[in-house]
Amino acid sequence: MPSLSQADLDDIYAFAVELGKEAGDTLLKGAQIRIDGGAGDQQIEKDNAVDIVTKTDEDVEHFIKSKISAKYPSHKFLGEETYSKGSSRDYLIGNDPTWCVDPLDGTVNYTHLFPMFCVSIGFILNGKATIGVINAPFLKQLFSACAGRGAWLNETQQLPILRNPIPPMPPNAPSKCxxxxxxxxxxxxxxxxxxxxxxxxxxxxxxxxxxxxxxxxxxxxxxxxxxxxxxxxxxxxxxxxxxxxxxxxxxxxxxxxxxxxxxxxxxxxxxxxxxxxxxxxxxxxxxxxxxxxxxxxxxxxxxxxxxxxxxxxxxxxxxxxxxxxxxxxx
Amino acid sequence: MPSLSQADLDDIYAFAVELGKEAGDTLLKGAQIRIDGGAGDQQIEKDNAVDIVTKTDEDVEHFIKSKISAKYPSHKFLGEETYSKGSSRDYLIGNDPTWCVDPLDGTVNYTHLFPMFCVSIGFILNGKATIGVINAPFLKQLFSACAGRGAWLNETQQLPILRNPIPPMPPNAPSKCxxxxxxxxxxxxxxxxxxxxxxxxxxxxxxxxxxxxxxxxxxxxxxxxxxxxxxxxxxxxxxxxxxxxxxxxxxxxxxxxxxxxxxxxxxxxxxxxxxxxxxxxxxxxxxxxxxxxxxxxxxxxxxxxxxxxxxxxxxxxxxxxxxxxxxxxx
CATH class of the missing domain: 3.40.190.80 (D-Maltodextrin-Binding Protein; domain 2)
Incomplete structure (x- = not known):
């Protein structure tokens, strides 16, 4: 099975966080174009909202995919858009280092501009999700983690957020959950x-x-x-x-x-x-x-x-x- | 029926926005105390989460109520906490200028630190909701409006957010809603x-x-x-x-x-x-x-x-x- 050192993982993690930030900015720009009503075209919303969302989705996936293939040409890539357009419905994740990306999760929310949308970038090694970056740019919330490095909100607040101490599950869960x-x-x-x-x-x-x-x-x-x-x-x-x-x-x-x-x-x-x-x-x-x-x-x-x-x-x-x-x- | 000039309303509106900001800060401080684990007391979360939430709720209502009564002593006040503790279950809003306040809406969310909580400050005149301020401090989202002055997100983005043009309701609503x-x-x-x-x-x-x-x-x-x-x-x-x-x-x-x-x-x-x-x-x-x-x-x-x-x-x-x-x- 392939293995990577912690230093390798740290590099990939830092790269993934930057990718998430840039992709989030692109999502926000796509939203702003709709908020502004397009480049002077007053009819953009009525005619093209779904087109703009689809284009943003595809643009972000293309951006992430090309950045990854430039930096890590040996890594595999699986994204929602490429999967949807591919011919195979098989499960494509094996042991190889694989990026698993949703350029826009919460597409319906994004179309309606309800803030619960994000880009989701996962890195999988030996079939296990090892690095994750979630950027919800309208909420200004960036979630990230790397195996061995903890999980974080906006890179400074360790998760879970209540951790002094971490509350146990309620005695009668699911009550109080x-x-x-x-x-x-x-x-x-x-x-x-x-x-x-x-x-x-x-x-x-x-x-x-x-x-x-x-x-x-x-x-x-x-x-x-x-x-x-x-x-x-x-x-x-x-x-x-x-x-x-x-x-x-x-x-x-x-x-x-x-x-x-x-x-x-x-x-x-x-x-x-x-x-x-x-x-x-x-x-x-x-x-x-x-x-x-x-x-x-x-x-x-x-x-x-x-x-x-x-x-x-x-x-x-x-x-x-x-x-x-x-x-x-x- | 009592009436107020637009200038009077504008003053009340500016006051309400400041109140909402200060109250939101207090909600955030209450959350931060729990995130930090209290003032050095490692057991604070397990024993006192609900107490802290209740105290924050009461503190915020008391703060808002005292600020209003100092600035507008003739205005009436109706808040969730005062209503719950009062003896009357009657509907208390008449024609008089009345503040209608929920110091903490989304209490369950606040207890769990799910970000969808806020302070809600309404000003009612002649039975009609005339000014509103909603501050969701964890989301950094402040919603506000005053009759005749438009509705706003964070004081700069007019609502609805898509307004160039405002989309009509879908032809087959509730489909696409x-x-x-x-x-x-x-x-x-x-x-x-x-x-x-x-x-x-x-x-x-x-x-x-x-x-x-x-x-x-x-x-x-x-x-x-x-x-x-x-x-x-x-x-x-x-x-x-x-x-x-x-x-x-x-x-x-x-x-x-x-x-x-x-x-x-x-x-x-x-x-x-x-x-x-x-x-x-x-x-x-x-x-x-x-x-x-x-x-x-x-x-x-x-x-x-x-x-x-x-x-x-x-x-x-x-x-x-x-x-x-x-x-x-x-």
Whole structure:
């Protein structure tokens, strides 16, 4: 398996942070063109909003890809745009050093100029998300991490943000937890379709204790931002306790998973195994399209942080339904 | 009815903006104390997070109230904290100049340090929200408006943010709209309770066209931030197209409604009238606890912006259920 020294990784990390900053600036410029109404063309918004967004998306991916291939010609590259236009639907990440990039996560938000959009740059080594940079330029929030170097907000605030000490998971989680989830694009109105499975699960997590035939979790709040990447960033920060989602892709999560794991978070599969109370809790496969993330957790008198996270995973699994998202080759 | 000159209003507006900035700083300081782990006390987070949040909430309300009573002793004051501790559940807003303040909206977010929290300062004259200031200090976003002076983000960017020209409502709204909604605190698992009525409504808005027995609205996205005030701010900005909510109070919405209306948005009742296709669309009553807001909309070739907003209101009413939140005296 390929290996890189910490010095190599540090170089790649510094490069990735700069890439993220420049790409974020480009996203912001694309937004500003729309805010300004284009170069003197008063009709630009009505006619061309979606075109401008698509062009910005493609421009940013092209920019990142060309910068990487100039600096690290041996590295592989996987981006949303190149994948969508490629002929293979296979899972393309192996052991080689691979960049996994979403030039614009939260595209719908960006189109509407809701600030929860970002560029997501992940670097994967031996199949593991090792470096992550997420830049949400409208929010002026840059999340970054490198294995062994900690996870950071705006390069100065270490994550999780509450760390003196890191709070343990609540004793009765998911009660007192903020639960982050997304409605997604699959809106088919079928009794056993993904939308109904998701909403059943949301209801179980939200309902009063004792409700929903004993599945009520009475979470402290339910949040939906419309960006898997931002969901992961806020889980790494500790602002969200639980993120549960199906349907997104490796470029949506590679950077976020790297940051979450480096901050001390746990990410496993969204779909409950046959024996949720006792099944081993394994790190998620990057391309599985099914994700359950738990925030970094401190130790409590009676359990370690990891034990608290695993307890929370099992309590979520008990309340959610299996989602139906397949992935060739993952 | 009392009246104030535009110069009087301008003075009050400038005062309110300064108040919002100072209150936001205090919220940020309260967060920083928790981030720093308290004044050398390593156990502060575990023991006292909720206490610190409650104290910050009360401190900010006390600060705002005392500043107002020093500068405008004849004005009335209504804040969440004073209301909660008062003996009357009546609707307290009349024609007199009245400040309506939520020192901390998005309390759950603040407790978890999810950035969607803010201070909300509204000034009401003759029962109408006339001045509004919303400061979300972690996001560095200050929203403000005064009747006749426009609505603004960070005092320099006029709202709605896309205004060259302002986009009309989509022809098939709620399709292509971002729909903002909240799960709220009423989580009782009763078939006809508010949680089930809300989620039924969310599902109708989200489902594919033709689904849900013809009620499927196929919105572009569903968002839940956990702050009614921020929901209104982003609707005024144009980032959200539709906000539908029941259960919040006048201090949650006074500033937001002022900003939304000054930006050109529409706000009416959440609950569909008996004849939703033809009922008159009236401005919401501030204390009604039932809100449906539509973003500012430009004219299209075939309809005015207002007509597009009203069409959208009727399309939402067709898809949502009546919510059960009563309000003494409203």
């Amino acid at each position: 903020i639960f982050s989830c997304e409605w997604g694009k699959d809106r088919r109105d079928m009794p056993d379709g993904n939308m109904h499975r998701k909403v059943d699960s949301f209801m179980n997590m939200a309902a009063e204790i004792g409700g929903r035939e004993g599945k009520g979790g009475m979470v402290h709040g339910v949040r939906s931002l419309g960006s898997a990447t931002m969901d992961l960033a806020y889980t790494a920060m500790g602002a969200f306790d639980i993120w549960w989602e199906g349907g997104c892709w490796e470029w949506d999560v590679a950077a976020g998973i790297s940051i979450l794991q480096e901050a001390g978070g746990l990410v496993t599969t969204a779909n409950p195994p046959p024996d949720p109370a006792h099944a081993p809790i394994e790190d998620v496969r990057l391309g599985s399209r099914l994700y359950l993330a738990i925030r970094p957790a401190g130790d409590a008198p009676n359990e370690s942080g990891r034990q608290g996270q695993e307890r929370t995973v099992r309590e979520v699994w008990r309340r959610v339904r299996n989602l139906d998202y397949s992935r060739p080759g993952a | 971002i729909f903002s909604c909240e799960w709220g605190k009423d989580r009782r698992d009763m078939p006809d309770g508010n949680m089930h009525r809300k989620v039924d409504s969310f599902m109708n808005m989200a489902a594919e066209i033709g689904g849900r027995e013809g009620k499927g609205g196929m919105v572009h996205g569903v968002r839940s931030l956990g702050s009614a005030t921020m929901d209104l701010a982003y609707t005024a900005m144009g980032a959200f197209d539709i906000w539908w909510e029941g259960g919040c109070w006048e201090w949650d919405v006074a500033a937001g409604i002022s900003i939304l209306q000054e930006a050109g948005g529409l706000v009416t009742t959440a609950n569909p009238p008996p004849d939703p296709a033809h009922a008159p669309i009236e401005d919401v009553r501030l204390g009604s606890r039932l809100y449906l807001a539509i973003r500012p909309a430009g004219d299209a070739p075939n309809e005015s912006g207002r007509q597009g907003q009203e069409r959208t209101v009727r399309e939402v009413w067709r898809r949502v259920r009546n919510l059960d939140y009563s309000r003494p005296g409203a």
